[in-house]
Each structure stands twice: as C-alpha cells, then as structure tokens.
Amino acid sequence: MLKRLSIMGALPLALAVTAAQADYPRMTLQMAHPLPETWPAAEWDKWWAEEIERRSDGNIQIQIFWAGQIAGLTEVISLVSSGGVDLGVFAQAVHASDMPLTSIGGGLLNMVSVDPRTANWLAGETYAAPTTQEELADLNLVPIKWTVPTEYRLQCNTPINSTSDLDGLRVRAVGGAFVPIWMESFGIVPTRVQAPEIREGLQRGTLDCNFGPIEWSTFFDLHEVAPYLSDINTGSFTTFQLYANREAFESWPEAVQELFMEVAREAMERDLAELDEVRARSLEHFREAGGQVTELEDPDRLMEMAPDMVDVWIQRMNRDGYGDAIEPLIPLQRKAQEGFTSPTL
Numbered sequence: 001m002l003k004r005l006s007i008m009g010a011l012p013l014a015l016a017v018t019a020a021q022a023d024y025p026r027m028t029l030q031m032a033h034p035l036p037e038t039w040p041a042a043e044w045d046k047w048w049a050e051e052i053e054r055r056s057d058g059n060i061q062i063q064i065f066w067a068g069q070i071a072g073l074t075e076v077i078s079l080v081s082s083g084g085v086d087l088g089v090f091a092q093a094v095h096a097s098d099m100p101l102t103s104i105g106g107g108l109l110n111m112v113s114v115d116p117r118t119a120n121w122l123a124g125e126t127y128a129a130p131t132t133q134e135e136l137a138d139l140n141l142v143p144i145k146w147t148v149p150t151e152y153r154l155q156c157n158t159p160i161n162s163t164s165d166l167d168g169l170r171v172r173a174v175g176g177a178f179v180p181i182w183m184e185s186f187g188i189v190p191t192r193v194q195a196p197e198i199r200e201g202l203q204r205g206t207l208d209c210n211f212g213p214i215e216w217s218t219f220f221d222l223h224e225v226a227p228y229l230s231d232i233n234t235g236s237f238t239t240f241q242l243y244a245n246r247e248a249f250e251s252w253p254e255a256v257q258e259l260f261m262e263v264a265r266e267a268m269e270r271d272l273a274e275l276d277e278v279r280a281r282s283l284e285h286f287r288e289a290g291g292q293v294t295e296l297e298d299p300d301r302l303m304e305m306a307p308d309m310v311d312v313w314i315q316r317m318n319r320d321g322y323g324d325a326i327e328p329l330i331p332l333q334r335k336a337q338e339g340f341t342s343p344t345l
Contacts, residue, residue, distance in 0.1 A: 107237035119236035145264035149213035156209035
C-alpha cells in the first residue's frame with residue numbers, strides 16, 4: 001500500500017532521498033492528458049513532467065500526449081488502470097460512481113471548501129484515508145497531484161441580484177450526482193455540458209450560466225456571451241487529477257516514487273500560491289471587457305435555502321451501502337465545512 005506520507009506531509013526517513021543523492025534509472029513514461037496544453041493550470045502538469053526530467057538529470061523522461069491524442073476525458077481512467085499508459089490526467093468527478101470515496105476528495109459537495117487551500121487539504125487527506133486507499137488499490141491507481149482553480153462561481157447572461165433570480169436558470173452542472181442536488185434547491189435547472197462546450201452553450205442559449213472558476217472566463221472569452229459574474233461562492237473544487245498505474249508505480253525504486261511525490265507537492269504549492277494573482281488578473285480582464293460583477297442582495301436567504309451537502313452525501317452513501325467506508329471521511333468533510341460561513345466572496 002502506498003505510504004500515507006508519500007502523498008502528504010513530511011517525508012519518512014527511509015524515503016528522504018534528495019535528487020542530488022539518488023541514482024535514477026533510465027525510464028521513458030507516457031502520460032495521457034485530455035486537455036490542450038494551453039488549458040488553465042495545465043502548465044503545472046507540464047512543469048511537473050519537466051522537473052522530473054531535470055531533477056533526474058534526464059534519466060526519467062515523461063512524454064505527454066495532450067488534448068486526448070490517445071484517450072479522451074472519460075477514457076483516461078481505464079487506460080491508466082489497465083496499464084495502457086503509466087500516467088494519466090482525468091476528472092475523477094466524471095467517474096463518481098466508479099470511485100465514490102476517492103471522488104468526494106475532489107470537492108463534489110457545494111459550500112464545503114470555501115477556498116482553494118481548503119479544497120487542496122481535503123483532497124490530500126481524503127486520498128490518504130485507509131478506506132480510500134483500499135478503493136484506489138482496487139482501481140490500480142495512485143494519485144500523484146491535483147489541480148485546484150479559484151472558487152466556482154456563476155457567470156451568466158443575466159444578472160443575479162437575489163436568490164429568486166436563480167429560479168429556472170439553466171446552469172452547467174458537473175460533479176456527479178451531488179452538484180445538481182444543490183442547484184435544484186434554488187430552482188436551477190442543472191445542464192450537463194463538457195467544459196470545451198461551455199461557450200457554445202451560452203452562445204446558442206442552451207445554457208444561461210457557466211458554473212466554474214473565473215479564469216475560465218478569460219480562457220474562453222465568456223464575457224462576450226455571459227457578461228454577469230455573480231459574487232456567490234459555490235465552493236472550491238479540485239478539477240483534474242494526475243494518476244499513476246499502481247503496479248507500475250510500486251515497481252519503481254523508492255527514490256523515483258518519492259521524486260514524483262516531492263515534485264507534485266511543489267507543483268501544487270506553486271499553483272496555489274499563484275491563484276490570488278490569477279483571480280485578480282481574470283477579474284480585471286473581465287471588467288475591462290465590459291463584464292459586471294453582481295452582488296447578491298439576500299445572502300442570508302441563500303444560506304437558509306442551501307442544503308447541508310455533507311448530510312446529503314452521508315445519507316446517499318448510507319443508502320448505497322458505504323456507511324462504514326465513509327466513517328474516516330466524514331470528519332474531513334465537516335472540518336472543511338467549518339470555514340464556509342458566507343455564500344458570497
């Protein structure tokens with residue numbers, strides 16, 4: 001089983017081997033990536049691969065196949081799990097039914113992780129929990145790193161001034177079965193749309209709002225079709241996760257395993273450290289392009305209407321026979337939820 005501290009926290013003494021000390025074997029690995037290289041935060045997957053090569057003095061090379069060249073968004077998990085490739089990036093929220101314990105670490109529950117650092121912490125602790133590790137072992141997967149963007153907000157073609165304005169809006173819904181529950185509590189119509197199709201949906205009128213981080217607005221020029229950004233903070237979520245085939249990972253020398261995790265921790269910390277600037281820059285671009293940030297007039301009403309999504313999750317998991325398995329995860333969700341005291345940023 002993967003050592004807990006190889007994912008999070010201080011390094012065990014047995015694995016505390018620096019890049020300068022290690023003698024890395026020559027390895028060429030393939031990574032399946034469903035997103036274009038230019039996608040927001042995808043640069044940290046590229047940085048991670050390049051740093052692995054640099055710190056191993058070129059002995060370990062990772063070839064990234066971008067934009068679904070060898071596997072699409074829903075296909076990467078099978079390719080990695082089966083050993084078709086050593087590494088792959090996918091959105092575990094898309095596979096919530098296949099990995100119910102792991103996927104909840106992606107922050108599928110609205111109004112739980114108030115900011116990216118909380119979402120990042122929740123993901124790491126969830127992956128390290130014993131029952132999640134058992135699930136990951138069955139799937140033949142090892143989580144290496146994950147991406148946390150800025151908080152998810154609603155960017156719409158009409159202003160949201162009060163909770164009543166949410167009623168009837170068709171909003172992009174992602175994250176398995178739980179995000180739609182939260183949306184429907186406000187009268188929102190959850191509409192499943194993949195990320196590359198967001199702009200087209202808003203343009204054609206099949207969507208009224210995007211549900212996503214503000215930097216996606218800059219990337220897709222969403223201000224042209226959705227010029228109103230709500231200050232409602234729906235929560236922070238991890239989006240895309242990098243996984244290794246477990247059999248392959250455990251066959252590599254410990255120095256290689258630790259190098260992968262060490263660089264992953266650094267990549268995630270660098271990503272988080274830049275998010276304030278990413279948010280500010282994206283908001284500035286949005287406003288300069290004529291976009292308007294709308295403030296909710298009745299945030300207390302929204303908090304009253306919002307279901308406790310941790311309770312919803314517990315009830316659903318008990319119904320599906322996962323009551324014992326989620327016991328180590330419930331305190332993590334509750335601890336993350338403590339910081340969510342206001343629905344607006």
